[in-house]
Amino acid sequence: MNAVTNTDLPWTREEFEEKLREKGKGYHIYHPFHVMMYEGKLTKEQLQSWVANRFYYQIGIPQKDAAILSNCPDKEVRKEWIVRITDHDGDGVNEGGIEAWIKLGQAVGLTREDVTSLKLVSPGVRFAVDAYINFARQRPWQESVCSSLTELFAPHIHQQRISSWPTMYPWIKEEGLVYFKKRLTEARRDVEQGLGVTLDYFSTSRAMQERALEILQFKLDVLWVIADSIMLASTTIKVEDRDYLRQPR
Template sequence: MRPWSSEEFEAELRAVGEARYHHLHPFNERMHAGDLTEEEFRGWVRNRFYYQINLPVKDAFILTKLPGAERRKWIKRITDHDGTPEVEGGIERWVRLGEAVGLTRDELYDTRTVLPGVRFAVDAYVDFCRHKPWLEAVASAMTELFAPDLLSRRIVDVQKHYPWLDERGLEYFRTRLTQQPADIAHLLGLVLDNARTREQQEACVRALEFKCDVLWTLLDAVQLAHGKVE
């Protein structure tokens, strides 16, 4: 089969998000409609933290496989989440979100409380990035293509529907909105430029589908734990 053109390939990738990104999950829809209880919101923040602390881990595995010039760009993704001695990272900003919903730092970092389904999904994602070729691992991160609209809505809807949540806890989402344009441009360029055969392109699409499944499964586990199965 002939390779897709860049325009066709990008359209295939974006179609995955339109059909399978977790903005469509019932738990996310309930969050944005203001229907979550404090316990549900707290449970999501606590379990999503396991995903957050593993982002630099999966990015480090990808880093070891990238060509040199790309490694120098990719390392920013690690420091964005881990932070530096001078600059607070995304993990610390998520801790502040946790504190805003009534969790302590110790509770967040106690990974024994992570739901089994969340642990399984996140660990599978890290293993995927560890063992797959770098092109597929990078493609799996392209759920970021679909994140800005969701983050923008989340900031507005949380402020509207959950007034008990200190809005300073939303700084994680505000910061990601400023970081993501450069991240998305880098991801998209890497994948479109390096997936040259139809086989490589289809593998990238499958990798993105897998990542959507990871995010969906995470929400399935949180929803099931709170008895809200739909």
């Protein structure tokens, strides 16, 4: 009989959570585009491009959460998780995050039509967001919950924008920051639920825990690709390069 080694044993709950949190080193807050944003180096057009493209991700979030609900047989989990949809869609009384993001677009100088028409969304952003939604539709609901755990790292980036934008981008209307202020409390609540499900479900073996880390890395990659695509879409291309890009292959 083969002896069980330390590398076969599951990490303790505390060790597993620490491994998950360590993934924050790859969060898109460290992407060059987001570093430029924090340092106040983006042009107005680049910031507008970011807002317009990220709207596609915002409208994908409740679709992802609806997919999780449709795959989850646990009533108690569904009762807690469903609030995420109204957080973004609104509930007829309270304005949701999607509407708050549209107002962010207006605060940076876009029209409602600019944002909601999706005409400014790059193909790379569409591909990455659609891949994330499809993952939630096709994989076990616990894996989809795990993929949402990038919200572990979100409060910091929201606070960063609230603190730095009034100084770095004083031309942005203050009401545009409502979305980030709203998510400060919502994300912390969401983390508690998502982390609890992940720690419970994936702690049965080391292999399962490593699978959870792979899933979280997948979501980090999605966010990184979104930032890559936005950076490319908002980079000025010379006229001769534009002509080349239009030539048939």
